[in-house]
Amino acid sequence: MARELNVEVVAADRKVWSGAASIVVAKTPEGEIGIMAGHEPVLGLLVPGAVKVRPSEGEPVVAVVSGGFLSVSQDTVAIMAEQAELAEEIDAAAARAELEALEEGEDDARRWAQARVDVAASR
Known part of the structure; x- marks a missing residue:
């Protein structure tokens, strides 16, 4: 085994x-x-x-x-x-909206939001 x-x-x-x-x-x-x-x-x-x-x-x-x-x-x-x-817990549309709503300079939040969008898209 x-x-x-x-x-x-x-x-x-x-x-x-x-x-x-x-x-x-x-x-x-x-x-x-x-x-x-x-x-x-x-x-x-x-x-x-x-x-x-x-x-x-x-x-x-x-x-x-x-x-x-x-x-x-x-x-x-x-x-x-x-x-x-x-991945299955992520609402892809909500993740994209969250990413788009972030301001410039919010680097950590943007990286997390982008990672969520990427994983949701890979399902």
Whole structure:
């Protein structure tokens, strides 16, 4: 039997997703990182964007995070973010309207809003 990862995606206010998976892909300032069972321990910074999880059973899971941290240790992956949502929880029209309503100079809010629009569009 193939080794699995124990994955948790958590926001400041809730657990967004958890389960067994074969791979996790997330965005860091240096680019995307893919984690599979047996990966060396790592602690990394995440940028706003998609986190893709391929569960051991079922359909792929896509979440959007506002940034945060990725921790890998002994086949356990923790994605910790201030804000996180599953792709299917995002109202695409509302996300686009939110992005359009933001003023220039609201960089963090714009990055989060753009990440939500991008993930909603990828469904």
